[in-house]
Amino acid sequence: MKTIGYIIQKEFKQIFRNKGMLPIIFILPLVQLVILANAATFEIKNIKFAYIDNDHSTTSRELIEKFDASTFFNVLANYSSVKQSNSAMLNGDVDVVLEIPSYFERDLLKKKHNNLGLTINAIDGATAGVESVYVNQIIQSFNKNLRIELMAAPDLLAKPINITSIPSFWYNETLNYKTFMVPGILVLLVTMITLFLSGMNIVREKEIGTLEQINVTPIKKSEFIIGKLFPFWVIGMGLLTIGLIIAKLIFDIPIVGSLALMYAYTSIYIFVVLGIGLFISNYTDTQQQAMFIAWFFMVIFILMSGLFTPIESMPQWAQIITEFNPIKYFVEVMRMVMLKGSSFNDILPQFLKTVLYALVMNALAVWSYKKTN
Amino acid sequence: MEDNKVIEVKGLTKMFGDFTAVSAITFDVKKGEIFGFLGANGAGKTTAMKMLIGISKPTAGEAKVAGFDVASEAEDIKKNIGYMSQKFALYDDLTVKENITFFGGIYGLTRARIKEKTNGLIEELGLQHHTDKLVGSLPLGWKQKIAFSVSLLHEPKIVFLDEPTGGVDPITRRQFWEMIYKSANKGTTIFVTTHYMDEAEYCDRVSIMVNGKIEALDTPKRLKEQFNAETMNDVFLKLARG
Numbered sequence: 001m002k003t004i005g006y007i008i009q010k011e012f013k014q015i016f017r018n019k020g021m022l023p024i025i026f027i028l029p030l031v032q033l034v035i036l037a038n039a040a041t042f043e044i045k046n047i048k049f050a051y052i053d054n055d056h057s058t059t060s061r062e063l064i065e066k067f068d069a070s071t072f073f074n075v076l077a078n079y080s081s082v083k084q085s086n087s088a089m090l091n092g093d094v095d096v097v098l099e100i101p102s103y104f105e106r107d108l109l110k111k112k113h114n115n116l117g118l119t120i121n122a123i124d125g126a127t128a129g130v131e132s133v134y135v136n137q138i139i140q141s142f143n144k145n146l147r148i149e150l151m152a153a154p155d156l157l158a159k160p161i162n163i164t165s166i167p168s169f170w171y172n173e174t175l176n177y178k179t180f181m182v183p184g185i186l187v188l189l190v191t192m193i194t195l196f197l198s199g200m201n202i203v204r205e206k207e208i209g210t211l212e213q214i215n216v217t218p219i220k221k222s223e224f225i226i227g228k229l230f231p232f233w234v235i236g237m238g239l240l241t242i243g244l245i246i247a248k249l250i251f252d253i254p255i256v257g258s259l260a261l262m263y264a265y266t267s268i269y270i271f272v273v274l275g276i277g278l279f280i281s282n283y284t285d286t287q288q289q290a291m292f293i294a295w296f297f298m299v300i301f302i303l304m305s306g307l308f309t310p311i312e313s314m315p316q317w318a319q320i321i322t323e324f325n326p327i328k329y330f331v332e333v334m335r336m337v338m339l340k341g342s343s344f345n346d347i348l349p350q351f352l353k354t355v356l357y358a359l360v361m362n363a364l365a366v367w368s369y370k371k372t373n
Numbered sequence: 374m375e376d377n378k379v380i381e382v383k384g385l386t387k388m389f390g391d392f393t394a395v396s397a398i399t400f401d402v403k404k405g406e407i408f409g410f411l412g413a414n415g416a417g418k419t420t421a422m423k424m425l426i427g428i429s430k431p432t433a434g435e436a437k438v439a440g441f442d443v444a445s446e447a448e449d450i451k452k453n454i455g456y457m458s459q460k461f462a463l464y465d466d467l468t469v470k471e472n473i474t475f476f477g478g479i480y481g482l483t484r485a486r487i488k489e490k491t492n493g494l495i496e497e498l499g500l501q502h503h504t505d506k507l508v509g510s511l512p513l514g515w516k517q518k519i520a521f522s523v524s525l526l527h528e529p530k531i532v533f534l535d536e537p538t539g540g541v542d543p544i545t546r547r548q549f550w551e552m553i554y555k556s557a558n559k560g561t562t563i564f565v566t567t568h569y570m571d572e573a574e575y576c577d578r579v580s581i582m583v584n585g586k587i588e589a590l591d592t593p594k595r596l597k598e599q600f601n602a603e604t605m606n607d608v609f610l611k612l613a614r615g
Contacts, residue, residue, distance in 0.1 A: 006478030010467065017466050209460030215428045216456040218448055219479045372447050373429050 003219060007227025011201075015231060025197070029189040029239060033246055037182045044130050050077040050094040052085055052117075057105035066142050067098070072134050085119070095121040096131055182253050183334040184307040186243040190266065191273050191327055192298060194236040198277025199294040200287045201228060202369070207286060215371045225366055229274045236270040237263070257337035261344055265333050268354050272326045275361025282368040301327040329354050377404045379531055379562045380425065384434035387420050394420040396585035397434060404530075407553065407563040409573050409593075412582030413613050418566045419459065419535060421582070425564070426456050426533050439530045455524035455532040459539065463520050465509030469500060472508055473523060480527035494522045514545035521552060525561070532556065534565040538572065550575055570606040579605070581612050588612050 015021065049067055053060050067073045076094060079085040085097045099117030101107075108114045118135060122128035205211040214224065240263070247253040276297065284290040303309070304318065305327040311319055322328050329350040336342035344351070380402035387395040395417045402408045412418045423429035425438050427447030436443045439453035463472045470491060477487035495504055498518055508516060517537060524532055534553075538546045550572065557563050565576070573579050573593060580590040589596055589612055593605055602608045 003479050003481065006475055010464070010471070010475045013471065014464070014466050208465070209458060209462050210464060212428065212458055212460070213456065213462035214479070216426050216451055216454070217476070217479050218451040218481075372427060 003223045004227040004230075007224060008230050011228060011231040015235075025193060025235060026239075026242070029193055030242060030246060033182070033185055033189055033243055034250060036185045037178050037251060044127055044134070045072055047073050047131055047134070048093065048095045049073040049075050049098070050079055050085055050088065050096070051075070051098045051100065052079045052082065053100045054102040055100050055104035059105040059108060060100045063100065063139070063142050066138050070134075070138060073138075089119065089121055092121075095127075096135060098135070178251050179253055179339065180335070181307075182247045182251050183338045184305075184331050186240070186247060187305075187327060187330045187334055188302060188307070189243060190236050190239050190270070191301070191330065193239060194232050194270055194273045195277045195294050195298060196291070197235065198229065198232050198274045199280045199290045201232070202278060202281035203284050203287055203290045221366055221369055221371060225278060225362075225369060229271070229278065232274055232277075233267070233270050236273070237267065240266050253338065255338050256341035257339075258341075258343075261347070262334065262337050265337075265347065265351060265354070266330075268351075268358055269326065269330050269333075271358040272354060272361055275358060275365045276326075278365035279361060279368055282365065282370075301325050304328065305331050307331050323353075326354065326357055378402070379404050379440075380408075380436070380438050380564065382425070382434070382436040385421065385424060385431050385436050386433040387417075387424060387429065388432045393585050395424070398582070398585075398587045400580055400587060400590055402531075402562060402564060404562055405557060405560050406577045407557050407565065407575065409576030409579035410564060410566045410582070411570075411573055411579055411609065412566070414568075416582040417585040418582055422533055422535055422564070422566060426454060427451055452527075453530045455527070455529040457517075457520050457524045457532070457534050457537055459535040461513070461516055461520060463508050463516065463523065466507060468505050468507055469495070469511075469519060470504045472519070473526065476523050477526050482527060490526055494519075494526075498522060514541040514549075517541055517545070518549060518552065521549065525556060529561065531562040531564060534563065536566055536568060538567065538569065546572070570604065570609055573605040573609075581609060583612055 015025075051064055051067075053064065064075065068075045073096075077088065079088065079097070082099065085094065085099075088094045089097060097117075097119040099119070101115070101117070104114055104116075116139065118132070120128045120131055120135075202211065205214070244255070244259075244262075248255060277294065280290050280293050280297075284293060304311070304314070304322045304325050306322070307327070311322050311328065314322070333342075333347045333350050336347055340346075378401045380400075382398060382400050384397040384399055385395060386393065386397050398421060410418055410422065420429065424431045424443055425436060427438075427443055427450045431444055438450045441447075441449040441453070443450065464475070467475065473491045473494060474487055477490060482490065491504075495501060498515075500515075500519075503511065503515075508519065511519075521532075521534070521537060524534075538549050541549070546569070553563055553565070553575075565572075567573065576593065578590065578592050579596065580587045581596075582588070589599070589608070591599065596608050597603070597605065600608045600611050602611060
């Protein structure tokens with residue numbers, strides 16, 4: 001036990017003496033949190049919108065006004081032909097083109113329904129999907145009003161009936177993306193910093209040659225590794241604390257659930273990450289190699305975490321892979337506890353899997369650390 | 374087994390794939406002896422030494438260091454030896470004092486003992502004004518002397534020195550060898566590899582490794598007679614050239 005104390009003392013001294021690393025550990029993540037939370041949003045605004053009006057009627061102009069009034073669309077141009085609009089889209093000048101057919105107003109009055117042509121630049125499929133939904137919403141609301149007016153026209157006494165549906169969103173009532181993203185980004189920062197620091201730590205001593213010196217001492221493997229991990233565990237918990245304070249103060253993210261539960265889960269989660277980091281460290285010879293491997297895992301973990309894309313929409317085999325992604329569990333737990341106020345029983349499955357993961361990774365890390373080759 | 378043999382090596386071999394780095398070497402080192410382990414670059418000195426200090430497993434043969442087997446009792450060996458590597462191995466970003474405290478700590482010395490040792494060591498090396506300086510800021514020669522002293526902190530029976538005087542000036546080398554003599558006189562066995570043939574003359578006995586084999590082993594005086602050479606340098610050249 002005493003030996004561990006000496007190692008911890010040494011590690012802390014080295015961390016706080018490294019003037020290059022300190023800002024990377026403490027300042028950079030917070031800058032990232034502030035920037036990413038504002039930038040990583042799925043809302044799409046200022047869609048480049050153009051139209052071809054073959055009708056030139058009151059109705060068609062009203063429809064275009066609807067788009068003009070929306071904050072999501074920038075009505076940029078009125079093209080006279082499909083050829084023109086196509087070349088504009090090729091140039092990237094517009095992303096959405098609505099084509100209103102000739103006799104739009106007349107046919108709508110007569111047949112009570114009509115078709116509109118819609119062209120969307122779908123290079124970015126996700127964006128195109130959202131744009132299509134927005135266009136549909138505007139047309140739907142326009143169409144309903146229109147139909148109601150039409151029906152009301154013969155009977156002047158009847159009041160127009162407005163049908164509005166009020167969707168109710170739970171846990172994130174204002175549909176604020178920051179509320180959704182900040183807990184997730186916080187997870188990434190805690191993970192990234194602890195993974196990189198632990199991944200580069202032992203390999204760094206390999207590079208400078210001090211590890212050989214350590215291996216010639218009678219120190220126990222487990223003592224050495226615990227002493228090495230503990231400081232990074234403290235840093236991880238510190239990052240979580242600073243991140244939560246920023247989430248509350250700057251983004252005013254509601255923290256509905258129990259802080260104690262969040263800390264309890266994170267304290268175990270960090271061990272998973274540190275175990276992975278040490279494991280990487282043991283199998284690499286230089287910090288560069290360790291960095292690349294850590295990045296490789298980090299990118300897969302992030303993209304398959306359900307933070308940016310829902311896991312439910314991934315193919316079956318990918319969903320199985322996500323079961324091995326620690327970040328997935330951390331994101332789920334943070335969102336559940338922070339936004340929904342989930343209790344320990346709610347997060348029990350994630351909790352147990354994380355405990356198991358931590359045990360396996362740290363056993364592997366201790367096992368793969370060899371004092372004798 | 375004679376009691377005064379602290380290192381006994383029999384047919385020790387290390388292979389890396391098809392390449393034989395160390396080929397069935399056999400020798401003994403007596404207690405309190407300064408044993409010079411010579412050889413050209415790539416002759417297998419460092420590999421052999423790594424097996425003796427328990428950080429590399431032998432492919433074949435056996436060796437006992439301080440009475441413990443290198444293959445099965447490596448951790449027991451580590452309690453009884455000190456080691457100073459070719460690559461300078463103190464922490465550059467810790468001060469002199471912190472390095473001593475750290476290594477004292479992991480060798481299991483008590484706080485009081487560490488403090489006592491630190492003071493003694495600092496006085497001996499004349500570092501009174503430099504105890505709180507980062508090791509990285511000190512000249513190489515000083516670092517080597519501190520590293521040697523640190524490897525003696527836990528009063529090991531044997532100290533392994535892997536090219537300890539590489540890259541330092543002649544005066545510091547002389548001082549370094551004085552330190553070696555001093556600890557040998559106290560009964561510590563010194564196992565040292567070197568490239569400097571004048572240093573070989575300071576050793577009680579030397580072995581010369583060529584291509585993984587020990588080609589010669591005796592006192593410097595008798596080796597010179599045997600090879601009909603003026604200096605150890607000539608002995609080495611005759612052997613290494615084949």
